[in-house]
Amino acid sequence: MTEVLFYHLTQSRLEEALPDLLEKSLGRGWRVVVQFSSEERRDALDHHLWVYRDESFLPHGSDSDSSGALQPILLTVEAEQKANDPQVRFLVDGAVPASLEGYVRAVYLFDGHDAEQLDLARSRWKVEKAAGHAVTYWQQNDDSRWIKKA
Template sequence: MTELLFYHLQRRPLESVLPPILEKSLARGWRVVVQASSDERVDALDAHLWTYRDDGFLPHGTDRDGLAAEHPVVLTVRDHNPNGAVVRVLVERAPVPADAATYQRIVVMFDGEDDEAVAAARVTWREKKAEGFEVTYWQCDETGRWQKRG
């Protein structure tokens, strides 16, 4: 059964939340596809993942570089799975893919400061729960730790 994890971004921006999630996925041996809604966001995330830490980087590529099947993490705007990922991360209201049931885990990250993004996440939550997906809601507490709320 595919898990859908909803991450409510309030106290921390996507750029600080995404890398640890990707690192944990890679540590488990999982391949990941990150889907954004714009090429500009893909480009920004691509640059960020090479430089977010002084002591390392996160191995990844985009679906435009011709080697997507070889990358453990692929950034894209398309609804496809070019590297055989078992985890899909959706940012900027990227839609849950039609093949959602083929993933072990789908992470929906939404901006808690954007009322439209919150409303869209609620709709997606209800729809996917009604379809039988296992859904959980995660919120960052005052100390910066993620807490499961639902």
């Protein structure tokens, strides 16, 4: 059974919230795959992760290059991409996995100001719960801290 977390972005944008969550995953010794719904979004986040903070570094690569298997964080648009043998799968911008089998954790990050992403998150909650995964829902408070709501 996979632990599935739903993170409802209400104060931050994905570009602000994702790096901190990725750092925490790496801090636990996990390898990560981040699935995007488009190559353009993947490439924009790829660039952002190189420059998002001067005092930090997130080792990562993209499935658009040949070093995917070596990367602690792999950015992809592929629903079945596991080249870096990840324990955690992040799903952003409406991305949907082929399966969550074999993952320790899956994290859906969705924009609370986007009706399509909200609807998709609600439907994925039902799917993941019905599949027997342990699901939790987290929402940002006014200080952008994550508060467990369900």
